[in-house]
Amino acid sequence: MSDHSPVGEHELIQKARSGDTDAFGRLYEANAPAVFRFLYAHLDDRLDAEDLTEETFLRVWQALPGYREQGAPFGGFLFRVARNVLYDHYRKTRRRPSITLDREWPDDQQADPAVSVPEQLERREMHRVLDALREDQRLVLSLRFLAGLSPEETAQAMGRSAGAIRVLQHRALAAVRKLLVGPEEAQSGAQKGRAGFPGVSETD
C-alpha cells in the first residue's frame, strides 16, 4: 500500500512510538492518500474526507503505544482506525451508510473550477454505485481497490478472516458489475463493448 518497504516502515513506526513526530510525518505522507481515497469513497464532501484523514492519523498517533506488529501489517491497524473515524462521523451527522440514490450533491463539488464536469459526473456515478452496495461490500471494495490494501490488511481492518474477505470481495464485485450494466445483461452474460462501460474510455 505505502511506498515504504516493510523494513523502512517498521523503523518509522518504532520511532513514532517513541514520540518522533518527523518519523510519523513520513508515515503520514506515505499513507495519507490511501486513507483519503477510502474516506472520500464513503463521503459526499471532499473537505470532510480531508478533515477525517487528519483525524485518523491523530488517533493513530495516540494509539501507537498499543500497536504491536507481530506480523500484523500496519495498514490493517491504520484502516481499522480510519473505519472507526468514519463511523464516528456517521454518528455525529446522524447518517447511515444506506442506499441514497437521490442524494443531493453539495454545491462546492460543482463550484470547484479545478474539477472538470465529466470528472464530477463520473464521481457521482461512482458514488451512486458504491452507495447501492451493502455496507460490508462497500467497505471491502473501498479497502481493497480504492485504498489498495492487500487481502490480509483488509481482513485485519474489517476484523474478519482472509478467506471471508475473498468471498465477500467476489460477491461485491459481482454486485458492482450488475449495478453498472443492469441485472438483465449481467444475468445473460452478454459481452459489453468497452465504450458502453461507464467511466472506462477506449484509450485506457
Added chain:
Amino acid sequence: MAHKKEEQDFQAYLKLIEAGQPAEKILADIPEQAHHVRAELEAVEWLEHSRGLLEPRPGFVTASRKRLKTRLETPEGRQVGIWRSRWLVRYRSRSYGLAQSPVILAVLLVMLVGMIVQSGRVLAHSAPTWLPGDFLYPLKETGEHLSLLFSLSSEQRASRHIEFARQRLLEAQSLVFEGRYEEIAGAATDFSEHMDAALRTINQISRKDLVTARRLAGLLDVTLSQHNQLISTLVQACPDTARQDLQRVLAVSQNGLLEMKRIIDPGNSNASILTWELPLLAQKAAVLGD
C-alpha cells in the same frame, strides 16, 4: 484444490489490472476462464479507474502534514497508555449508534445491576437443598451476600438477615438428618452472625419506627419459635462434637427471642439483654452444655 488454483489465478489477474493491463487483454489470454471471471475483472477495472477520481488535491498531503505536526505537539497529541489505545482501535465505534449514547449506557448499567441483584435473590432463595460442604454451596452464599449488598433499606436488610438465619436453621436440621455433623459448626456460626445483624438492625429501626421494628421482631419471633423445638430434639440425637454447636444455636435463638420480646413489649422488664452480649451468652451456653 481446484478452487485454490482458481483463486490464485484470480489474484494474479487482479495484479495485472492494478499494473495497468486492460481487462479485455487478460480475458483474451484466458479464453477457457473468461466467461467465469469477466464480470469481476470488469468491475475491478472500473474500480481502478474510479480510484483516480478520489485522489487528494495537489498540495493537500504536504499542508495537512504540517497541520498535523502542530496538533501532535499540543495536549491533544498526547500518546495514551496501552490499554486505552487498544480500546481506541478495537472497541470504539465498533458498531456506531446504540452503545455510545450516555442515556443508553446508563440504562444498560441499571439493567446489569438489576440482573445481578435478581440473580443474587434467585440464588439465595431457590437453592434450599444446598448444604454447607456441597460443591455449589458457595454460590448460595454469594447470592445471599449480593442480596444483602443491594438491600435498599434497613427494613429490607433486617428481613433478609432473618430469612438467612432461618436458612441456617434449616440447614442445621438437614445436616443432622444426613449425619454430616462436621458441617454444623459453620451453619451455627453463620446463624449467630445473621441473628446478631438482624437484631442490631431492628434495634436501629426501633429508634425511628417502632411499628416496623415490632413487625420485624414478630417475624423473627415466629421464625425462631418454629425451629427451636425441633433443634432441642435434635440436640439429644447428636454426638458430642455436634451437640455443642447445636446448643450454641439454641442459646442464640432463645436470647434473640427475649430481645424481640423487649422490642414488642417494652414494658416487660424481664427482657433486658443487649444484642452485643449474645455471642458471649452463646459461648456460656456451649460450656454449660458440656
